[in-house]
Amino acid sequence: MxxxxxxxxxxxxxxxxxxxxxxxxxxxxxxxxxxxxxxxxxxxxxxxxxxxxxxxxxxxxxxxxxxxxxxxxxxxxxxxxxxxxxxxxxxxxxxxxxxxxxxxxxxxxxxxxxxxxxxxxxxxxxxxxxxxxxxxxxxxxxxxDLCPSFLLDDPSKSGAALDPPIIKGQSKSLRGWNHKATARGLCPMVDIMAFDEDPQSYMDLVLNGEKRPPLFKKLPSCLYDESLAAPILKRSGFLRGKPPERTFRAIFTGPLTALDPTSRKGTKQPKGVIHGMTEPMGRAIAYAAIQLILSLSSVEQWSSEVNGLDLYELYLSIVTTLENTNHSWVKETLDYWKKYALKFSWPNFAR
Known part of the structure; x- marks a missing residue:
């Protein structure tokens, strides 16, 4: 900045x-x-x-x-x-x-x-x-109502649904650590193997206060590409997952592009174009990450904290990291977002 x-x-x-x-x-x-x-x-x-x-x-x-x-x-x-x-x-x-x-x-x-x-x-x-x-x-x-489905590998596939389903208009109290899929998304990436061994046991430990939910130094798995994640390398796969990509597109190029970046209907300009964005920006990526976490949580209203995770600290950390353009990881990450997060979108929208 x-x-x-x-x-x-x-x-x-x-x-x-x-x-x-x-x-x-x-x-x-x-x-x-x-x-x-x-x-x-x-x-x-x-x-x-x-x-x-x-x-x-x-x-x-x-x-x-x-x-x-x-x-x-x-x-x-x-x-x-x-x-x-x-x-x-x-x-x-x-x-x-x-x-x-x-x-x-x-x-x-x-x-x-x-x-x-x-x-x-x-x-x-x-x-x-x-x-x-x-x-x-x-x-x-x-x-x-959009983000929970982004946790699925292919939400557009026939019969694809969370188990149990998250229904539009349903209370958010049923999400967070009360739902297997959202709990997994909020689970720290470093703990994901332990979660998968016995999801309900892990969820119960968090709900009962016997296990701390993710903190700043243990980031949620929903922000990662799990195929690239490594327990000892915090940045491996970070900000490469499909959920943050889909959330970003839902915000900046429209909900219809969330699953398919080439999809375009209607004449209304998306927010990214309206606000003059020509490529993914660090602050916009961080904004999408915060909105994703909030949507998966059981928090009903906007909050700077979700189950002990300080969203403001996380937001500023992502921004500070992505604005350090001399770091090779930053360049690779931003190149990734330019290639995949907005693939085919801007040439069509910015005409």
Missing amino acids: SSSSPPPEEPRNPGRIKAILDSLENLQGGRKRKKSDPLDPYLKAARAFPLLHDPLVDLGAVFYDGIKADHEEEHPDDDETPEERLSTGRIYRVNVFRDFVKCIPTISTTISGFEDDPAKLEDFIDALRNTASLARAEDTCKLK
Whole structure:
């Protein structure tokens, strides 16, 4: 992620600021907005935020920390210690902000336009925060009924089904460590042989608290290609499995492409094209991995933790690893994703 300064300010346009304020009022009042609305570029960027920037950090906090950092010399916070100002979390959010605003060329002047009305700035940030949360929630809802079937070798095969079946609309309390297939997907890759020897016994040990579920250092098997996995090599086969590939395509090139990358129906552009993605990005891959794990779990609502597994720690670890482009494993992994995860998709979608 870039930590460079935000783009230079553009000349302030009072007419555009007023149009944005009017659109905010319409949005808050539930009134119909214009076909070409001045808020659209900002809301579009907000929808991309969880997919391409960070699904677990609060967009509001990112904006407040980012704006504060860019005006820190003029408006220092006397109540904040130097350690707090330089906290790792805040530095990260500032960097996310500066990376994010590059997607919106007019954002600097728009923010400046709210100087005389801080309450409206809060409304603006809330609108972006809510839009980002909704985009993430829509993916979570859609994937809830799709991802369990991605555990099957060939879900399109006649008669292919989980045992017992996971039915659409069924409570998620029946998943996680309460279902053999989802439990196996959540089982640490290093323990998969022990799981397969006696699945029910392993599940009971986790449910009874006698065995710890997967932690950060023991990653779920659903993120691996088991034919490549090696007990002593954490990265062998990691992020090469079919479930994360299918989840990624379901999000970025459409549910119909999840099982068949060449499938294309309808005229609606997929999210990857809408948000300008030209190849699989580390943050997008990490986002798909987090959504997959969440969908297999018994957790009913979005959470940063699943049975002791810190999803935020996992997300940042995947991102940090995949952004280390000098590592041979990273190059091989990203080349793999370009070849298989989006095979045939982008040339058809990006026309």
